[in-house]
Amino acid sequence: MNCEVYKGSRKEGAYLFVADSKSLENLPAALTEQLGDLEFVISFDLATRTSLASADPAEVMASIKTGGFYLQMPPGKDLETC
Template structure:
């Protein structure tokens, strides 16, 4: 299965992304999720195939979620306390 996907990033949460079928857009994303996610900001459009290599998610899992739910939500990676402390001390890592 191949799907042309739009990928949106959250303006509220760093590294949180929403994948949807380009033809459907965000129509199937629950309103409550959109409230928490914030106004989706378009990041890119891509052709997603099961064998496509992605950094933090399996393409076939994303395709399955889009097919069953109408969207896939990629959560930010977990940060442990030690990494938070390092980031807080390093001004180059702060925004």
């Protein structure tokens, strides 16, 4: 599964994982408002990864498949306090 990662301009340390840039059109409005402008970071094949820096690849893949995205927050933070 291809995965693209974006960072938000308003939430330092928050990263959004999606299947492709077209997926950005279907994000919840509340999420995009909280994150601000999204900047592309990297694209990679998630299926070939056995680990990621701060998330389980299987969890990321499942979240993208079921909800369209995976939101990675800095440790100890949530979307409101980030």
